[in-house]
Amino acid sequence: MNEPSLSASPQKASRVRYSILAMLCFLAMITYLDRAMYGSARDDIMASVGHSGRDFFYLLTAFQIAYALFEVPTGWMGDRFGPRSTLLRIVLWWSFCIVLTAFAGMSIPGLQTLGIGFTALIVIQFFFGMGEAGAFPNITRALYNWFPATQRGSAQGAIWLSARFMGGWTPAIWVLLTVYLFLSWREALWLFAGVAFAWCLVFYYWFRNHPEEHSAVNEAEKEMINLGRTPHGGHHNVPWGKILRSRNLWFICGMYMVTNFCWYYVMYFLPKDLREQFKDLGETNDGKLLVAVIAGSPMLLGMAGCMLGGILTDRHVRRTGNRKWGRRIYGMFGYGMAGLSYLLATAFMGNFWGYAICLILMGFFNDLIMASAWATCQDVGRRHAAIVAGCMNMIGNLAGALTNFITGSVLKYYEEHNDKPTGITIMFTIYAVVYGIGVLLWLGIDATKPIVPDEEAARD
Numbered sequence: 001m002n003e004p005s006l007s008a009s010p011q012k013a014s015r016v017r018y019s020i021l022a023m024l025c026f027l028a029m030i031t032y033l034d035r036a037m038y039g040s041a042r043d044d045i046m047a048s049v050g051h052s053g054r055d056f057f058y059l060l061t062a063f064q065i066a067y068a069l070f071e072v073p074t075g076w077m078g079d080r081f082g083p084r085s086t087l088l089r090i091v092l093w094w095s096f097c098i099v100l101t102a103f104a105g106m107s108i109p110g111l112q113t114l115g116i117g118f119t120a121l122i123v124i125q126f127f128f129g130m131g132e133a134g135a136f137p138n139i140t141r142a143l144y145n146w147f148p149a150t151q152r153g154s155a156q157g158a159i160w161l162s163a164r165f166m167g168g169w170t171p172a173i174w175v176l177l178t179v180y181l182f183l184s185w186r187e188a189l190w191l192f193a194g195v196a197f198a199w200c201l202v203f204y205y206w207f208r209n210h211p212e213e214h215s216a217v218n219e220a221e222k223e224m225i226n227l228g229r230t231p232h233g234g235h236h237n238v239p240w241g242k243i244l245r246s247r248n249l250w251f252i253c254g255m256y257m258v259t260n261f262c263w264y265y266v267m268y269f270l271p272k273d274l275r276e277q278f279k280d281l282g283e284t285n286d287g288k289l290l291v292a293v294i295a296g297s298p299m300l301l302g303m304a305g306c307m308l309g310g311i312l313t314d315r316h317v318r319r320t321g322n323r324k325w326g327r328r329i330y331g332m333f334g335y336g337m338a339g340l341s342y343l344l345a346t347a348f349m350g351n352f353w354g355y356a357i358c359l360i361l362m363g364f365f366n367d368l369i370m371a372s373a374w375a376t377c378q379d380v381g382r383r384h385a386a387i388v389a390g391c392m393n394m395i396g397n398l399a400g401a402l403t404n405f406i407t408g409s410v411l412k413y414y415e416e417h418n419d420k421p422t423g424i425t426i427m428f429t430i431y432a433v434v435y436g437i438g439v440l441l442w443l444g445i446d447a448t449k450p451i452v453p454d455e456e457a458a459r460d
Contacts, residue, residue, distance in 0.1 A: 048105030057408025066129030074134025075390020093131030157310020298363025339435030
């Protein structure tokens with residue numbers, strides 16, 4: 001399939017789409033900041049309600065289940081009402097939940113029964129997941145509205161680079177705020193929520209759902225963005241039957257289950273496990289900072305994977321005209337190498353730098369697939385891109401809920417039996433096998449086959 005080339009225009013195109021991309025990249029950053037901080041804050045949060053940090057996986061599971069279940073409804077909202085109002089609602093909602101989490105263990109004077117205890121935290125995390133659901137599907141829809149087909153992979157790469165950048169630095173930021181700047185964990189959470197509230201103000205002022213609605217976009221940029229696509233418009237009749245019967249969609253969903261099942265260890269479990277495996281490094285403030293930086297490094301190197309994956313998939317599409325393999329090949333390679341990296345890590349248990357390097361490489365190879373996965377949702381979803389991305393992220397995050405429960409349970413069991421390395425080895429082996437399944441699932445994905453052909457979508 002040959003991709004259309006951009007037509008020349010006598011007018012130089014404005015570049016508003018890049019300011020939109022920057023704004024969405026910042027959203028991806030604060031999304032990961034407000035989730036990745038749990039890898040560092042979990043012990044303090046759980047201690048405030050009288051529980052061990054290992055019990056935090058119950059909260060993670062509640063978050064992940066809600067996050068998964070509300071992906072499709074929130075993706076539909078973005079396709080139906082536009083990403084502007086939907087993203088504003090998402091960020092305001094989850095920021096309020098962050099504020100509430102910071103009150104864990106506290107109660108209204110004289111009304112101790114109204115305090116936020118362990119059960120209340122689980123409920124808050126469920127609502128947190130409900131509120132944050134749909135952020136990336138709606139970012140995907142916004143990018144579909146604002147970028148031509150030949151730039152979508154690179155734009156998605158920038159989004160995930162930004163997310164991984166902030167997720168990777170969050171453990172170090174946490175140490176800087178709580179160890180060097182002496183903020184309490186509650187104050188740090190309130191600060192994170194404040195950053196998200198500030199983003200909402202800027203986003204409301206500048207972002208519009210479509211280039212045609214933005215006064216700073218000239219005709220040349222509109223032509224560049226809209227080349228080769230049907231006119232947009234509201235659509236009330238979502239073809240759920242075609243979407244849910246799509247073989248392509250189910251392979252996409254299965255593929256993304258692999259990512260979430262194997263990757264959430266890095267965000268939620270690795271910071272604590274590094275501190276416990278290499279306790280001698282945490283005896284000084286500088287050692288704590290080193291461990292925090294290493295804990296975030298799989299996501300930091302994942303930035304390069306996100307960006308490189310986006311560049312490679314778009315270049316392949318432009319040079320060969322073959323979008324199917326342009327999306328597929330980098331997903332297969334990334335999954336295969338990520339699984340191998342997990343297996344190698346089991347050989348370096350107790351060796352700080354060998355262990356760290358293997359997990360850092362795993363983060364890079366896992367993220368090599370991110371741009372291809374999300375660009376494929378745009379390719380096959382088109383005007384229903386947010387719904388398709390929501391389906392992918394919903395099923396993927398059900399796998400995330402499963403892995404949080406399984407990983408948390410296995411690590412807790414072996415920790416209680418003083419054999420924690422065995423628990424980690426078991427989980428890393430399972431992750432490697434699942435990545436192998438992911439390689440095969442990519443063979444069933446064809447980015448050239450839209451779920452709803454344009455001529456049918458135009459009648460919605």
